[in-house]
Structures are given as structure tokens and as C-alpha cells.
Amino acid sequence: MNTPLADRIRPKTLDDVVGQAHILGEGKPLRRIIESGKIPNMIFYGSSGIGKTTVARIIAENAGMKLHKLNGTSASISDIKDVIADTNTIDGINGILLYLDEIQYLNKKQQQSLLEYIENGQITLIASTTENPYFYIYNAIISRCTVFEFKPLTAEELIPAVTRAFRLAAEETGIKVKVEKGVVEHIANGCGGDVRKSINTAELCILSAAGTDNEIVVTKETAETLTQRSNMRYDRDGDSHYDILSALQKSIRGSDENAALHYAARLIEAGDIISLSRRLLVIAAEDIGLAYPQAIPIVKACVDSAMQLGLPEARLPLGDAVILLATAPKSNSGIMAIDAALDDVRNKECGDFPRHLQNKHLDGEGAEVVGQHYLYPHNFPDHYVKQQYLPDPIKDRVYYEYGENKTEQAAKQYWDKIKNK
Numbered sequence: 001m002n003t004p005l006a007d008r009i010r011p012k013t014l015d016d017v018v019g020q021a022h023i024l025g026e027g028k029p030l031r032r033i034i035e036s037g038k039i040p041n042m043i044f045y046g047s048s049g050i051g052k053t054t055v056a057r058i059i060a061e062n063a064g065m066k067l068h069k070l071n072g073t074s075a076s077i078s079d080i081k082d083v084i085a086d087t088n089t090i091d092g093i094n095g096i097l098l099y100l101d102e103i104q105y106l107n108k109k110q111q112q113s114l115l116e117y118i119e120n121g122q123i124t125l126i127a128s129t130t131e132n133p134y135f136y137i138y139n140a141i142i143s144r145c146t147v148f149e150f151k152p153l154t155a156e157e158l159i160p161a162v163t164r165a166f167r168l169a170a171e172e173t174g175i176k177v178k179v180e181k182g183v184v185e186h187i188a189n190g191c192g193g194d195v196r197k198s199i200n201t202a203e204l205c206i207l208s209a210a211g212t213d214n215e216i217v218v219t220k221e222t223a224e225t226l227t228q229r230s231n232m233r234y235d236r237d238g239d240s241h242y243d244i245l246s247a248l249q250k251s252i253r254g255s256d257e258n259a260a261l262h263y264a265a266r267l268i269e270a271g272d273i274i275s276l277s278r279r280l281l282v283i284a285a286e287d288i289g290l291a292y293p294q295a296i297p298i299v300k301a302c303v304d305s306a307m308q309l310g311l312p313e314a315r316l317p318l319g320d321a322v323i324l325l326a327t328a329p330k331s332n333s334g335i336m337a338i339d340a341a342l343d344d345v346r347n348k349e350c351g352d353f354p355r356h357l358q359n360k361h362l363d364g365e366g367a368e369v370v371g372q373h374y375l376y377p378h379n380f381p382d383h384y385v386k387q388q389y390l391p392d393p394i395k396d397r398v399y400y401e402y403g404e405n406k407t408e409q410a411a412k413q414y415w416d417k418i419k420n421k
């Protein structure tokens with residue numbers, strides 16, 4: 001039997017679906033919609049293997065409408081036209097339910113071809129996607145659909161599914177399956193909230209287990225070997241990539257070195273030290289900044305070392321950089337200052353440079369002020385002399401406010417003393 005176990009034991013009713021209690025539990029919105037029998041256009045969003053297709057099939061099988069299934073990776077305009085053509089046949093008299101898996105792979109023209117029929121109700125669309133629909137699906141489709149997010153399952157939610165998989169696989173083979181203590185829990189913890197992956201891992205454990213013709217034993221060692229690193233969801237081009245980087249930066253900004261190390265470890269385990277290094281360089285300037293300016297060259301040195309070393313040794317300087325940034329004093333005064341200056345440049349009429357700052361020394365005829373009259377600060381006490389540097393329209397603009405940390409306050413005291421003499 002070549003069909004994977006996860007497909008052979010796919011739930012037939014909502015009560016058999018594992019997880020997703022936030023939308024499918026008693027009284028929850030998606031369950032109420034399904035039980036009403038009036039199916040709107042919907043988009044199911046979430047990572048693979050967590051029940052999107054299963055729920056869509058349950059809806060389709062109970063909707064009383066003609067069902068068409070397409071996959072965005074292979075569907076063409078011709079396929080979509082065939083679905084639309086069915087709306088004018090006897091089969092389509094009660095409406096057409098189109099289940100469109102991986103809709104994000106359809107181009108804009110393909111998605112647009114569905115709009116008229118979604119709008120007039122001849123087609124009811126249930127689409128699924130592993131990518132954020134607000135980034136990857138045409139806005140006109142989004143505006144006509146209700147989006148439901150499916151979440152990865154917890155280990156506790158997966159345990160019943162794994163237990164059921166072992167039981168049903170044993171029934172199919174007619175062989176007694178003895179599962180060592182801890183095997184089910186290890187698979188549930190090691191499959192990253194993916195139901196399909198956990199069930200297929202259970203099937204692989206049975207196929208590779210040692211034993212007799214009448215009994216096989218699934219050991220913890222077998223489960224550990226087959227589960228491998230599947231507990232970590234990571235896609236360099238997907239949402240999880242940016243989620244991990246965001247979690248890393250927010251943990252460092254929040255001075256939680258343990259959380260920061262956890263998210264850095266995810267990136268290191270995925271082999272993505274380039275993304276980790278780039279984000280650490282950003283954090284050094286954005287979140288630590290002038291509170292500890294030495295962080296920038298130190299992190300740069302750590303990143304350079306990591307790139308020269310490669311994995312696994314790269315984890316050493318990168319780990320040091322993460323801890324340094326998380327435990328360092330924080331200041332965002334630098335980014336606030338440069339962003340305020342950029343806002344003026346982009347949105348205000350700032351005027352020309354003051355004459356004494358321009359890189360020229362000859363005045364044309366009719367000039368109101370002849371000569372540049374630039375004051376060279378190094379010729380004055382403390383290497384400072386008061387003169388105007390900003391253009392006239394914004395001559396009193398203040399961009400930088402000293403942060404409340406020791407380093408910046410020391411600089412403030414120094415310049416307050418000199419400038420207020």
C-alpha cells in the first residue's frame with residue numbers, strides 16, 4: 001500500500017480533527033460556519049501538515065455542492081475555465097465548491113479569473129496557503145474571503161494522533177506492535193506541530209522496527225533516528241524566517257539573553273549564520289547604539305570570525321555577540337535622530353546650505369554678503385565656536401536627544417560645559 005498512513009487515516013469528521021480548538025472547538029467561529037451549512041469563501045492559512053486540507057475536505061464532502069480540487073502548483077487558466085464551465089451544467093445547479101490548495105502559486109491573472117464567479121456566488125472558494133495571504137494573494141480575492149489561521153499543534157495535542165497512528169498501523173499489518181516508553185512523546189515533541197509528519201514518522205518506525213513475524217518493537221533509539229531535526233520549522237523564504245529574526249531582535253532589545261540565545265540557536269541549527277550575522281550588526285547600531293558604541297566594532301569582529309570559521313565553530317563568536325548585545329545598556333537615540341533628519345529631507349523644504357559652509361570662495365556680482373566667513377573651530381578654545389550649520393528654514397531644528405545612559409550623559413555634560421561658557 002503506497003498511500004502514506006497520514007492519508008489513509010485522515011479524519012472524516014470535525015470531532016476527529018486534532019488541534020485547532022481556537023477555530024474548531026464547540027462554539028468557535030469556523031465550526032459554527034461549517035455546521036450552519038452556509039459555506040462562505042474562505043482562506044485557510046498556516047504551515048503544512050496541521051489540518052487545512054483535512055478540514056477543507058470535510059467541508060466539501062458535507063456541502064452538497066459539486067466539488068473541484070485544484071493545486072496552485074500545477075493549475076492553469078484552462079483548469080480554472082473547466083471549473084467555471086461546470087457552473088452552467090446540471091452538476092453545478094447547487095453551486096460549485098472549489099478547493100484550491102497552495103493558492104499562492106497562482107499568478108495574478110489566474111486569481112483574477114475567479115473573481116466574477118466568486119462575487120456572484122456561482123463558485124464557493126476554499127483556498128489554503130502556507131504563506132501569509134495578505135502578502136501573497138491578490139487583494140480582490142482577500143476582500144471576498146474570510147481568513148482563518150491554522151496553528152502548529154502542541155506536543156500534547158499530537159500525542160493522541162501518534163498513539164492512534166501506531167494502533168491503526170498495527171491493525172493494518174496484523175502484527176502486534178510494542179512501543180517503548182517515551183517513543184510517542186518523542187515523536188510528538190520532535191515533529192514541530194506537524195500532524196502529517198508525526199503520523200508518517202510513526203509509520204516509518206514500524207517499518208524499520210526489529211522483531212519477529214508476530215511482534216515488532218519500536219524503540220526510543222529508532223524514534224530518535226527517524227525524527228531527526230524535524231522539530232524545527234524554518235524556511236529562509238517564508239514567514240518563519242522573519243519571525244525568528246524578529247523574535248531575536250526583540251529579545252535582545254528586551255535584554256533577555258536566554259530568549260535571544262534560543263532564537264540564535266534556531267538560526268545556527270538551520271545553518272543560516274548569514275541572516276543571524278546581518279541582524280546582529282543591525283541590532284548593535286539600532287538598539288545598543290550610543291549607550292555602548294564599542295558594541296558595533298565588537299560585533300563586527302565576531303561576525304567576521306564566524307564567517308572565517310564556518311559551522312560548527314561559528315557558533316562561538318556568534319553566541320558571544322548575542323550575549324554581549326542582550327546584556328549591554330540600550331539606547332535608540334541614534335536611530336531616532338537619523339530618522340528625524342531623513343523625515344525633514346523627504347518632507348520639508350529645507351533650503352540651501354549656509355554660505356559659510358559651501359565649498360566655494362568666489363561671490364558673483366550682486367552678492368549681499370561677500371566672502372565665506374567660515375569660523376574654523378580648531379582655532380578657538382576647546383575646538384568649538386558657535387556658528388550656524390543648518391539651513392535657514394530649519395536652523396533651530398533638534399534631531400538628537402541624549403539618551404539616559406552613562407555614556408551619552410557624559411558626552412552631554414562635556415558639551416553643556418563648553419557650549420554654555
